[in-house]
Amino acid sequence: xxxxxQDISKISKVxxxxxxxxxxxxxxxxxxxxxLSSFKTSTEISLSQSFWPQHWTIDxxxxxxxxxxxxIYVKNTLIITAASFIGxxxxxxxxxxxxxxxxxxxKFLFMAVLATMMIPGQVTMIPVYLILNQMQxxxxxxxxxxxxxxxxFGIFLxxxxxxxxxxxxxxxxxxxxxxxxxIFFHLILPISKPVLAVQxxxxxxGGWNAFLWPLIIANDQKYxxxxxxxxxxxxxxxxxxxxQMAGSSFMVIPIIIIFIIFQKYxxxxxxxxxxx
Amino acid sequence: xxxxxxxxxxxxxxxxKGYSVTDFNLKIKDKEFIVFVGPSGCxxxxxxxxxxxxxxxxxxxLYIDEKKVNDEAPKDRDIAMVFQNYALYPHMTVxxxxxxxxxxxxxxxxxxxxxxxxxxxxxxxxxxxxxxxAALSGGxxxxxxxxxxxxRDAPIFLMDEPLSxxxxxxxxxxxxxxxxxxxxxxxTTIYVTHxxxxxxxxxxxxxxxxxxxxxxxxxxxxxxxxxVNVFVADFIGAPATNFFDVTLQDGYxxxxxxxxxxxxxxxxxxVLKQAGYEGKKxxxxxxxxxxxxxxxxxxxxxxxxxxxKVVVSELLGSESILYTKVGDSEFVSKVDARDYLxxxxxVELGFDLNRSHFFDPETKESIL
Ligand SMILES: Nc1ncnc2c1ncn2[C@@H]1O[C@H](COP(=O)(O)OP(=O)(O)OP(=O)(O)O)[C@@H](O)[C@H]1O
Ligand SMILES: [Mg+2]
Numbered sequence: 001x002x003x004x005x006q007d008i009s010k011i012s013k014v015x016x017x018x019x020x021x022x023x024x025x026x027x028x029x030x031x032x033x034x035x036l037s038s039f040k041t042s043t044e045i046s047l048s049q050s051f052w053p054q055h056w057t058i059d060x061x062x063x064x065x066x067x068x069x070x071x072i073y074v075k076n077t078l079i080i081t082a083a084s085f086i087g088x089x090x091x092x093x094x095x096x097x098x099x100x101x102x103x104x105x106x107k108f109l110f111m112a113v114l115a116t117m118m119i120p121g122q123v124t125m126i127p128v129y130l131i132l133n134q135m136q137x138x139x140x141x142x143x144x145x146x147x148x149x150x151x152x153f154g155i156f157l158x159x160x161x162x163x164x165x166x167x168x169x170x171x172x173x174x175x176x177x178x179x180x181x182x183i184f185f186h187l188i189l190p191i192s193k194p195v196l197a198v199q200x201x202x203x204x205x206g207g208w209n210a211f212l213w214p215l216i217i218a219n220d221q222k223y224x225x226x227x228x229x230x231x232x233x234x235x236x237x238x239x240x241x242x243x244q245m246a247g248s249s250f251m252v253i254p255i256i257i258i259f260i261i262f263q264k265y266x267x268x269x270x271x272x273x274x275x276x
Numbered sequence: 277x278x279x280x281x282x283x284x285x286x287x288x289x290x291x292x293k294g295y296s297v298t299d300f301n302l303k304i305k306d307k308e309f310i311v312f313v314g315p316s317g318c319x320x321x322x323x324x325x326x327x328x329x330x331x332x333x334x335x336x337x338l339y340i341d342e343k344k345v346n347d348e349a350p351k352d353r354d355i356a357m358v359f360q361n362y363a364l365y366p367h368m369t370v371x372x373x374x375x376x377x378x379x380x381x382x383x384x385x386x387x388x389x390x391x392x393x394x395x396x397x398x399x400x401x402x403x404x405x406x407x408x409x410a411a412l413s414g415g416x417x418x419x420x421x422x423x424x425x426x427x428r429d430a431p432i433f434l435m436d437e438p439l440s441x442x443x444x445x446x447x448x449x450x451x452x453x454x455x456x457x458x459x460x461x462x463x464t465t466i467y468v469t470h471x472x473x474x475x476x477x478x479x480x481x482x483x484x485x486x487x488x489x490x491x492x493x494x495x496x497x498x499x500x501x502x503x504v505n506v507f508v509a510d511f512i513g514a515p516a517t518n519f520f521d522v523t524l525q526d527g528y529x530x531x532x533x534x535x536x537x538x539x540x541x542x543x544x545x546x547v548l549k550q551a552g553y554e555g556k557k558x559x560x561x562x563x564x565x566x567x568x569x570x571x572x573x574x575x576x577x578x579x580x581x582x583x584x585k586v587v588v589s590e591l592l593g594s595e596s597i598l599y600t601k602v603g604d605s606e607f608v609s610k611v612d613a614r615d616y617l618x619x620x621x622x623v624e625l626g627f628d629l630n631r632s633h634f635f636d637p638e639t640k641e642s643i644l
Pocket of ligand 1: 289292296314318319321322323470
């Protein structure tokens, strides 16, 4: 009986492995194809069906920066991403406030924060645009950055995690002579590393991929982000698949690299739990 | 030199219906080891946290060395505290945990190293300094928490049930260790526990609390020998004191159902009579260890004996606990292990009324 069970689980393990490998391969295939195609000339893409490039070239990448304005897009995207990390930090502070400080109206405010999650982004888009317009922030980087700086979901995640940090740790630190900022930076943030990592990655992906809002707010090419610029490639050079593939690869690869590096934290953080 | 004075301190939590601590008065002397003891929810932690500054004081004054500190921040009170759940910083090594408070107070590297090493030596933590708290056993974590308090060399230690997360054996040894530590450091200490054994064994003075009020303050001997009321008599001592509703008559106390009569010693009888209890009801409290099976005792006080039936008996090694019954009254006695008896046997028990307590049935306060 016992060995029978083990046999079954062994077989099923192998089976699951095989299925996952096949699925994984299917997932990766388009990316691989995209990546390889970015090293082909446009003519080769249209005419040949081969998987591997026959003539390796990095002209597509060069073109991104010379014909397209990818240098500007990269700069904008980096600024937006960096700014969203400031937002991440603000989220962490707000989460900490909600988790560990007893102030008047805390419950109400937190509910209000959560309530904003129920409103779809599309609904607020136009009002926010109008507000920004009034503040004369349309067609500026600040206008792109500000609305997404803090978010209910981030605050919520931080609050949940930080609620699990025992009060007594904070109290012990106070008795040890630590000020509130010191406690936040030297205790709360380091202890919250798992959520910080997940939130950091989500923030990075969000900033890096920022598309719709920059598209709405920025009229000027000089405020475009990578995703917006990528979209542009399609319009301007309808047939230049090589260029599009290079642009897409350029966008996706940093995310994949980051994901691979921080994979451990991502899994940890989604399974948020504090040990004592 | 440090003296702590609590004057008429009361605490009402925001949103709470009643007071959690009411009119708490206590003067704590330099180097004293004070234990707050009482059942769960009686306000021990609340009082301790008010002293630490972690909780605001609703009414009254808290003085450290004659200086009113009600409004001082915790860090300015120079108090070290050990928490029940240890409250170690999980991302720091044992060394850094202990050094944390010193770094904040701007001690030199050399001094920090010296103090931490010294504390680690005292507490047997020298081998664990590089570990993180997660890699320590409960007892070791407890030591780190103690270490974090002693490196600071603060004049006041507060401990809130520091041993309650440890297993029974470790608790006993840590208890001795803390007592030893106090003897060598002589830091004024306030220790909170709901375990009366801890209170009895460690305290210079015990503060017995109930429902936010002090019941009695005294040395372990005082609260044991002269409990001021039924609650203290019941709470201090294990197994708990037996209480009987009795009537005093002609030098005897008789139980309600007249199941047994006990002769009251001359002196005590006189005092009780003077207090006007002749023919009146009383509560008699007799500790299990003051009920005897020795022949010699029974022969000396033949009119203070009772024949009872054993209901349950426990052999604890050197002594045995007999749960016995006479008529409707049940009571517990702690006797020598030789006098262990199986259930259903009849045993003759002698009550040591000289060491018993008499309480007023209305006020529940001690008469003698
Ligand atoms: N933050 C709070 N808000 C409202 N009431 C509280 C709060 N903390 C404690 N209390 C109440 O105050 C009373 C005293 O609590 P306290 O924690 O001081 O008890 P304790 O003697 O330490 O008990 P234990 O032995 O269980 O730790 C309790 O009735 C408790 O419910
Ligand atoms: Mg408590």
